[in-house]
Amino acid sequence: MWGCRFAKTPVDLVLHNAHVVCLDGAGTQAQAIAIHQGQIVAIGKEHQILNAYRGAQVHDLTGATVYPGLIDAHSHLLGYALNLAHTDLVGTSSWEEVLDRLRSDHANSNDPWVRGRGWDQNDWPNPAFPDRIDLDSLFPDRPVALQRIDGHAVLANRVALAQTGLLHSNGVPGGEILRREDGTPTGVLIDGAADSLLSRIPQPSAAQKTQALLLAQRNIVASGLTTVTDAGLDVEDIALLDSLHKTGDLQLRVVAMANPTEANFVAMSERGGWRTPRLVAESFKFYMDGALGSRGAALLEPYDDRPGHRGLLLQSIPEYEAQLERIHRDGFQAATHAIGDSAARIVLSAYENVLGGPNDRRWRIEHAQVIHPDDMGRFGPSSIVPSVQPTHATSDMYWAGQRLGRGRIRRAYAYADLLGQLGMLPLGTDFPVEDIDPRKTFLAAVSRQDAERYPQEGFHLDQALSPHQCMLGMTLWAALASRMEGEVGSIEVGKRADLVVVDRNWIQMADPHDVMSSEIQATYIDGVRVHVISQL
Secondary structure (H helix, E strand, O other), rough: HHHHHOOOEEEEEEEEEEEEOOOOOOOEOOEEEEEEOOOEEEEEEEEHHHHHEEEEEEEOOOOEEEEEEEEEEEEEEHHHHHHHHOOOOOOOOOOOHHHHHHHHHOOOOOEEEEEEEEEEEOOOOOOOOOOOOOHHHHHOOOOOOEEEEEOEEEEEHHHHHHOOOOOOOOOOOOOEEEEEEEEEEEEEEHHHHHHHHOOOOOOOHHHHHHHHHHHHHHHHHHHHHEEEEEEEHHHHHHHHHHHHHHOOOOOOOEEEEEOHHHHHHHHHHHHOOOOOEEEEEEEEEEEEEOOOOOEEEEEOOOOOOOOOOOEOOOOOHHHHHHHHHHHOOOOOEEEEEEEHHHHHHHHHHHHHHHHHOOOOOEEEEEEEOOOOHHHOOHHHHHEEEEEOOOHHHHHHHHHHHHHHHHHHHEOOOHHHHHHHHHHOEEEOOOOOOOOOOOHHHHHHHOOOOOOOOOOOOOOOHHHOHHHHHHHHHOOHHHHOOOOOOOOOOOOOOOEOOOOOEOOOHHHHHHOHHHHHOOOEEEEEEEOOOEOOOOOO
């Protein structure tokens, strides 16, 4: 009766009967939220919100927990979308299983190229790289290109090598063509060589990309993600995302990083990037080295399991430093892939030279998997943001020690140490390298175990994050890393109403493994419910 004595303010949506965890840095919690025109206008106790606001829609969340919409700080949206049409090789337990999946998917296919992604030789009984001989036999007249799980290696058959001019190539800058004893290529191409082949495959049309993106969006919002970061796009693809946002077909918020090509430098500089309600493209993505799994990560000392080999640097250092100076003048953000300790040292030095001390540019080092102890303290003084993907640690832990040896593995995937540098640590998945599911990010970050609770004591558990830190890494800290904290990342009055509804409070779980049975009940972007389970 008390509420009836006052006129209620009309709003588009009221969410109530919820446990609202705002993740605003102040520990704010609430029971209800009022939303109007895509924006949060009030947060408070149940009776306060219901008495003060009249919603055109009112959603009773039946006691569920509400977090800010989850943010993936490092992923590959377009790559994930296009890969949905390729043969899924993730989780294959042998080379024979790879061949079986290809037979099943492509025996009667008319596709001009046989494409697949996700194989990882480290998961097989024989962890050596495969040879193309079986692909040559299985597809004697069709080109085959199979990307490794990390995207830094490709296995191609003879037809693909011949069509792309790599069959008789002597080498590719920044890459490696693995060879048999007789000098002929095995079909395995590392880093720059892999990129060279992939760049020569006919690209999908804008219509095909659009169809793939809309299919991908359904999977992503069902996982509770409201913002994703596409770490490396050409300007024409960024413009495609912008057009899909304008038509309303793409509701997912996107942070897009431009590839460092001359055409992209010019186009981004001329238009000043993009900052729209759902698209932020104000950064460039660089690659300093390859991946640890394919021994392309650049190390200060040789690989333990490949004596004399220190990985690959993918950039000319003078050219890289000139590019950093160029984007710094234009006010753009830099994000550089650096997995090995040698690559990280080079990037830290280059950033320090350009940034010149504390700043608010929020330049990022992506992955930061192996950091030398002498370099760990260099992030803070120049305000350099480490951006990591916790599932990489639990995917790599079975074999990473063989690559790095007993000493270096102790300082790899050091998330707690990295968090200590700036007091924030944005988290992502690197999908499609890893699964898009944020629950897996949470489990890996907090337990440092796989789903079967291996290893029992956790993989270097001293580097685990707390549940609260992990949730901040997937919300507010991820927004800060992309310079979006004024719009998203926490539940606060004035911010966009990007929200995820889950059936229990992940932060308060006694066992972090319970997160995998937790259910994403609903996802909201700008106050619009873009995903909901039937029983809510």
